[in-house]
Amino acid sequence: MNVLVPLPFVLPLLGAALTMISRRRENWLRVLGPLAVAAVLAAAGGLLAAVAGEGVIAVQVGGWAPPLGITLVADRLSALLLVVSTAVLLAIMLHAVAEGAGGLSRHEPGVFYPAYLTLTAGVCLVFLAGDLFNLFVAFEIMLASSYVLMTLTPTAERVRAGMTYTVVSLMSSILFLTAIGLTYAAAGSVNLADLSGRVADLPAGTRTALGLLFLMVFGIKGAIAPLHLWLPDSYPAALTKVTAVFAALLTKAAIYALIRVETLLFPRQEASWAMLVLAAATMLAGTLGALTHDDIHRVFSFVLVGHIGYMLFGLGLFSVAGLTGAILYLVHHIVVQATLFLVSDLMQGRTGETSLRRLGGLARLSAFIAVLFFVPAMSVSGMPPSSGFIAKLALFQAGLGSGRLIGYAVTGVAVLASLLTLMAMTRIWTLGFWRPRPKEAGEPPAAGSYTRGSTRVMGIVTAVLVVGGLLIAVLAGPLSSWSHRAAADLLDPTAYRNAVLDGGTP
Structure with missing residues (x-):
């Protein structure tokens, strides 16, 4: 092997x-x-x-x-x-x-x-x-x-x-x-x-x-x-x-x-104050930034920054529970963040726009794209029963179980950051999908920027990633068990050291 x-x-x-x-x-x-x-x-x-x-x-x-x-x-x-x-x-x-x-x-x-x-x-x-x-x-x-x-x-x-x-x-x-x-x-x-x-x-x-x-x-x-x-x-x-x-x-x-x-x-044997403070600052800087921009790619980029803070939160706790949550969040976020950007590509191809000021009426233009956006948007916001909710719940439990004031405080910041993310995603949904297309934006391209066959395959690939995000939630039990064992291995690296220093194979 x-x-x-x-x-x-x-x-x-x-x-x-x-x-x-x-x-x-x-x-x-x-x-x-x-x-x-x-x-x-x-x-x-x-x-x-x-x-x-x-x-x-x-x-x-x-x-x-x-x-x-x-x-x-x-x-x-x-x-x-x-x-x-x-x-x-x-x-x-x-x-x-x-x-x-x-x-x-x-x-x-x-x-x-x-x-x-x-x-x-x-x-x-x-x-x-x-x-x-x-x-x-x-x-x-x-x-x-x-x-x-x-x-x-x-x-x-x-x-x-x-x-x-x-x-x-x-x-x-x-x-x-x-x-x-x-x-x-x-x-x-x-x-x-x-x-x-x-x-x-x-x-x-x-x-x-x-x-x-x-x-x-x-x-x-x-x-x-x-x-x-x-x-x-x-x-x-x-x-x-x-x-x-x-x-x-x-x-x-x-x-x-x-x-x-x-x-x-x-x-270390206890939580890192420096990492936890940086985690809280990253969550707030990213999610607040997402609320101040109109371009959906910039909104998603700030959301990405904010949710890096969740992974740092789990690491900063330096506990098996905290690292388990960080690993679960890594897995969830790799899939969901990629999905959001692929959905934005479909949105741009259908309307020729990425600005929220000029987007609108996408739910009427394509209910399929609307569903593809809604599922990962709710997941990244931490809405149950999505993979984002499961990963955040693991981190919240680790923070509250740390028994330290800093753990409680950063857990509170993490909850606030989730609400801010939900606001950013709701803003995209309301302006981009729900409201009518603004008159100054003109009519959307009749067939979009891509051929019908290309759009169909791109939509299928994006849908597969959406399903992948849902599978993370469905498989939460075995994935959490695997992540827990991986976290325990990180805090007790004896097996890692032995494999490298004694059992490495040329």
Whole structure:
């Protein structure tokens, strides 16, 4: 089963190479792209089954003895997120294939597919990396691909947003590399399993400084307030199918890395005041921002920022219950956030608009799109019995069960943020779907921006993601059990250390 561990990283790179070779044959690209991501999903599913049966699986690439060399590790958390992430990546890829060359200039499909598959490889490596340096490499692979995707079909706004995104990403990468260098200088290793024992022996001041530096690095990458302002200023400018990938996975990869680093390198016995305050600030900054904008992509981007705070809330509690809620929220939000942006693509294709000032009458134009929006909108707002409600309930119970004033306070903020999210979603529903279309907006395109066949397939793919979000709620029992065991493993990483340092297979 150890051969399965590197496959989610290797397969998309092979697919990217094949699509580069075939870049002038768009029909081939539209077959090779989905096939490559489907193969990654199959490998991730096999890895999930292997982890369920065998526990933590570690591979030493090149046969170097740990902690030297490249270590790839799959445990309950990484295997679960691999499956969910690649399933969403496949859905977005199919949506892009159905859309065809929509939004792309003549030669850009030959760029989109290789960049998309390389991004997939980077996301998978983030979840599998067992050492800090290769975690850095994974983010650089992911971010280099995202630079390309961000600036496809360049416009003045898109180039400006791409520059903002590039500068912020490079700054966080420099800080990340600095943090890795300081960690190696202080502890003599970059292997996460090895560091989990060595960092504990460092002076308290050194541990605190390193912990704050890593928090800043992943705070920038994960759009944690007050380091979040780059995200709503850059994501909405990209093509919608690209924004869907970014919103679903880039920030979640950063939160995953933060969870991994904090629990392995900087474990604690009680809640972190700093993280919980940042979590509350992120929830409020994002959800309040969502209420102040008219462009639906900017609204969704601010909602994304606000809900990063929920995941940080679970991590900040540093309890099994809190981490269980954070994992459930990660799974829920990857699916639901991608769904919202794909629905917005359908809305834009049907009306030619993304501004709430000019949208209206969508419920009459397409009841199908109205349903596709309503379900994930209620889920992200935490309405029962959706997956969002289940994930938030787990976090609320963890916060109230912490027995600390800060836990109670942030739980109250989380409830308020849910209400603010519901207000933002209700505003889109009222203005975009329920009210008549404003006269100044003119009549919507007779057939929309896409062909009828493309719209039908895009709607089916989006509907499948909507059903996926509902399945998370239906499977709440086994998913909660898996997440609980993954959270327990994070707080007691003995099995992780043993698998890497004693049982890694070349």
